[in-house]
Amino acid sequence: MSDTRIIEVGQLARVEGEGALHVRLEGDRVAELAFRIYEAPRFFEALLRGRDYREAPDITARICGICPVAYLLGAGQAMEALLGLEITPEIRALRRLIYCGEWIQSHLLHVFFLHAPDFLGYDDAIAMAADHPQLVRDAMALKATGNRLLEAVGGRAVHPVNLRVGGFHRAPDAEALAALRPELERGVEKARELALAVAGFEFPEVTQAYLCVSLHHPEEYAITEGRIVSSEGLEIEVAAFEDHFEEYQVARSNALHARLVGSDRPYLVGPVARYNNNFAQLSEEARRLARECGLGERVDNPFRSIQVRMVEVFYAFEEALRLVEAYRPPAPAAVEGAPVAGRGCGCTEAPRGICYHRYDVDREGLIREARIMPPTSQNQRQMEADLKRVVESNLSLSDEALQWRCEQAIRNFDPCISCATHFLKLMVERG
Amino acid sequence: MQGCLGIEENCPQTLILGIGDPQRGDDGVGHAVIRRLETQSPKGVELQRHWGEGTALMAAWKGWERVILVDAMVSSGTPGSLRWFEGEALPPPGLFPYSTHRFGVAEALRMAAVLGELPGSWALLGIEGESFQAGNGLSPAVAAAVERACVEILARISTVPRAAPRSASR
Secondary structure (H helix, E strand, C coil), rough: CCCEEEECCCCCCCCCCEEEEEEEEECCEEEEEEEECCCCCCHHHHHHHCCCCHHHHHHHHHHHCCCCHHHHHHHHHHHHHCCCCCCHHHHHHHHHHHHHHHHHHHHHHHHHHHHHHHCCCCCEEEHHHHHHHHHHHHHHHHHHHHHHHHHHHHHCCCCCCCCCCCCEECCCCCHHHHHHHHHHHHHHHHHHHHHHHHHHHCCCCCCCCCCCCEEEECCCCCCCCCCCCCCCEECCHHHHHHEEEEECCCCCCCCEEEEECCCCCCCCCCHHHHHHHHHHCCCHHHHHHHCCCCCCCCCCCCHHHHHHHHHEEEEHHHHHHHHCCCCCCCCCCCCCCCCEEEEEEEEECCCEEEEEEEEEEEECCCEEEEECCCCHHCCHHHHHHHHHHHHHCCCCCCCCHHHHHHHHHHHHHCCCHCCCCCCCCCCEEEE | CCCCCCCCCCCEEEEEECCCCCCCCCHHHHHHHHHHHHHHCCCCCCEEEECCHHHHHHHHHHHCEEEEEEEECCCCCCCEEEEEEEEECCCCCCCCCCCCCCHHHHHHHHHHHCCCCCEEEEEEEECCCCCCHHHHHCCCHHHHHHHHHHHHHHHHHHHCCCCCCCCCCC
């Protein structure tokens, strides 16, 4: 056996992202590992300059078809912070409701159409559907309910049009929301069944000591707002995010990486980080389901992230049902304000983790500078750390099996590049 | 179109889905075709823009007996060239890679075939793209193909016999 093994991953051609993975092994040691992705938001930051502050939600929502609400709300709330707007409890509840729809549809797409085939040994979801048609049909039906929630509140499922700075253009029809109740009730039950089905998968044994970063809200499992906390005691206002977290260039990659200021440690955002930081705030039923699925109060195996997503799907259905039952149309549908010069920051829990926005606006209400830190770029270093761990603990695997495991590990993060099935082209060189 | 029983004279028989993302250069060609068709108001047709996520596509065509899909294609062909897929000829994966999260139109058709959920009559028109750069419009060759695509689509609608009335459930 030679000493040096090089794993080279070619261009990952996609719209959401392009990326590459390079691994150099020396004996049993990973001498170098670089994972690179293309980041679409950079283009949007430039596009936002000179635009009216009220346009930021709709422009940034175009960044991602999977999680437009994260951008609509992140930008909207940043502007509200700048203008000093206090939104009403009704608007707040409605935002949480539409965000549940986004979590539901995004998580289910990832779990059953992209990630589950890795666990069940299929090349893709189509091959999986041939053997497990009902699993796929159930997942599609549940996901469709998430889309209908987005439509009922947001006006349409993709790039919802009803959200704005200060609230909503119009209050959703109470009857239209009430009509979703039976479907949401079924959704709660079906989500439980699917979570238990996923719990039957086999999970590779890998553990990581994650530094988990998420929002935390005193009264609820944080989705739309809260303070930024870490699993090691950090607790800050959203506006202080850039005092504690920074992006930096690395020589071997064009993409920006993120780290805690004054530390070189990677950190984790997303479902596992939320779950670990806020487990006690899940509903009693969701916590019981987590235990039935074999999860503890803290998850440190990245391959179990797929299970955490399913617990969150269940919880999102419960929350959506509760919010629909308690729905009172906000009147007025939006809180109005006038532009002031200054800086506004916003942050929400996108399906993939915290998505931070910062805008500098002049007194005419025009955006001077925009900064967006999406969850996938924040997770990039942690992805590298996980890949290093996975490669080191699986050196005995064949190249083909190792490639499979690496792809599966990348998809633990549900990154935008997870899109491609079997996107890694593995090349091994023995010197 | 909910509640349409398929027996009224003006009830659309065919769903045309223009797929893609107008913010991504030639990926916007599916929407451009829909925009062009809207100016011609063809009878018996429902026109919809779609972003191309596969499971949502399957939900969009559910209940429609006749469906025509239009999307940008990447097959190393001449930019702007047209290619039809239909019936047994499912598009190979990878020809339509510009769909969010790679569960795109080709995957949706293949998944529907596996689950027995293909529309009774379906056709996919691929338009070869050239550039998918964020923020750009259509490249000239692809923009020039929009009119030809519309002509082919309308010819196809007029020659294919009307499908049997659809059920009311959609």
